[in-house]
Amino acid sequence: MPLSGTCLTLRRPAHPGEGRHPTLSAEAPMFSHSDRRPIALGLDPDPSHRMALAWAADEAVRRRVPMRVVLAEEAPVEGSAWRHILPVREDWNEAFNKAGRHALEEATAFVTARHPELEVSTVLAEGDPVSVLREQSRSASAVVLGSRHLSRTQEVFGSASVALPVMAHTHCPMVVVPEPEHTTQSPAYYVVGVDGSEHSAAAVDFAFAEAALRGAELRALLVWEPSPLRSVQGKKPPREYRRLLAETVAGRQSHFPEVNLRHELVVGHPVQVLAHASAHALGLVVGTRGHGGFRDMLLGSVSQGVLHHARCPVIAVPKSR
Numbered sequence: 001m002p003l004s005g006t007c008l009t010l011r012r013p014a015h016p017g018e019g020r021h022p023t024l025s026a027e028a029p030m031f032s033h034s035d036r037r038p039i040a041l042g043l044d045p046d047p048s049h050r051m052a053l054a055w056a057a058d059e060a061v062r063r064r065v066p067m068r069v070v071l072a073e074e075a076p077v078e079g080s081a082w083r084h085i086l087p088v089r090e091d092w093n094e095a096f097n098k099a100g101r102h103a104l105e106e107a108t109a110f111v112t113a114r115h116p117e118l119e120v121s122t123v124l125a126e127g128d129p130v131s132v133l134r135e136q137s138r139s140a141s142a143v144v145l146g147s148r149h150l151s152r153t154q155e156v157f158g159s160a161s162v163a164l165p166v167m168a169h170t171h172c173p174m175v176v177v178p179e180p181e182h183t184t185q186s187p188a189y190y191v192v193g194v195d196g197s198e199h200s201a202a203a204v205d206f207a208f209a210e211a212a213l214r215g216a217e218l219r220a221l222l223v224w225e226p227s228p229l230r231s232v233q234g235k236k237p238p239r240e241y242r243r244l245l246a247e248t249v250a251g252r253q254s255h256f257p258e259v260n261l262r263h264e265l266v267v268g269h270p271v272q273v274l275a276h277a278s279a280h281a282l283g284l285v286v287g288t289r290g291h292g293g294f295r296d297m298l299l300g301s302v303s304q305g306v307l308h309h310a311r312c313p314v315i316a317v318p319k320s321r
Contacts, residue, residue, distance in 0.1 A: 036064075038060065038141065041143075042143065055144060055313060065141055067118055069108065069122045070136055072128070072129040073100070075096075104124060170288070170316070185280035191218075191283070192286070202287055202317050203286055203315075216259075280312075283313045285317060
């Protein structure tokens with residue numbers, strides 16, 4: 001869908017001592033077709049929640065790509081329950097633009113203080129955040145959201161109310177970063193969920209590359225959840241699951257010999273197993289669709305459980321297009 005909004009680009013002083021803060025100016029077109037696709041960050045305007053912003057900035061520096069900070073909000077619908085307390089449309093637009101620009105300026109100041117060399121652009125868009133971020137994923141190398149580990153009934157930008165529908169149609173990997181920051185273990189490692197599907201294979205490819213980028217180890221997990229409700233004919237013996245796991249990771253390690261790989265067949269419930277494995281991981285990598293132990297990973301209870309209970313960034317990787 002076309003976006004209604006403003007694309008702002010961070011302008012840097014010509015000389016290091018010229019000006020204390022970056023300035024923002026409008027620029028078109030909205031999307032860059034450069035090979036250096038940016039990391040796109042769905043901004044939480046609350047300045048006390050900066051973990052996802054910091055993660056995205058650090059990742060952009062590691063990948064040597066630009067960063068794009070995106071703030072979107074949908075205008076109130078005429079006749080909605082808020083009609084008695086919301087200003088008229090013109091006043092809302094003015095307030096949204098003023099508050100949005102201020103939030104983006106604060107975000108860019110935070111990023112440039114952390115990484116002065118990072119190229120940063122910003123997008124202020126009026127529209128449904130889900131639709132805006134889906135569109136942004138077309139030109140991004142990854143989309144990053146924050147998560148406050150809210151209850152299942154609470155909904156804010158960056159919670160499952162946004163993350164799950166964005167995940168459903170993202171064109172690039174999507175990362176959900178928890179608040180507050182988790183504690184990683186030494187040696188650092190990533191966890192990747194494996195089920196033998198094409199989407200799982202894409203997740204494994206991404207996990208190897210990310211582990212190599214961070215100098216981390218990689219744990220490939222296939223979760224086997226025995227169920228008395230399944231027919232005996234429908235069950236695979238453990239050796240078949242081990243073969244499936246070995247075949248999924250076979251050949252990939254030759255491209256990343258520096259990555260120490262451990263692959264494990266684990267019996268249990270996928271949410272519990274993955275949440276436990278994520279406790280000290282740099283990231284949990286999953287495919288956006290799958291089968292077997294990861295069936296309904298996208299919109300079912302497993303995906304919601306992972307987003308609510310994982311204690312590290314969750315990276316959802318779509319199948320290569």
